[in-house]
Amino acid sequence: MSYRDLVAADRRLCILRLLVEDGGHGNESTLEQGLEALGHRAGMERAVVRQYLRDLEQVGCITVEFYRDKIMVAAITERGVKVARGQVTVDGVKQPSPGA
Template sequence: MSYKDFVAEDRRLVILKLLEEDPGGSHNHAVLQEALRRWGHTVSRDVVKSDLAWLAEQALVSVQLVGDGDPYHVATITDRGCDVATGAATVPGVKHPRRRA
């Protein structure tokens, strides 16, 4: 596995964990971008949008476009996404979380 793939897997797990820990299970790409930065992943909004599209293809999130022009991508975690975020399920392309002590 390349370093780039390793980082992408970790970033996708962080996105799922952020959504899973939110009471509403939902955030827009701008909020996720800032939260990712705080977790050590400084990436563009395009990278976040691409990750959300990839996660949606895997049925881990649903994405709704909100607004006109350059719409916000609002991601909502699915039940399957919650399972992956907590380690109950595994999906290639998403890092498996470490067990909590």
């Protein structure tokens, strides 16, 4: 796995954790800010966050709706919560460290 793939997998896990922390929902703007606050600054832009949200939706970790047909709003699924807690493994999403 390349470094780029490792970073992407960590960012997807961070998105799931941010959603859990925020009651299960978040929009692309706040998730982008949350990723930046967690140290994911390089190459971070809205299009990248949108792609991660689409990736997570494809594997059943979140659902996505659009607010006013412009802003992506993600809702974490039960599977997404399990992935964030390390109870389920999904390709492309980093496995959380034990005890984290």
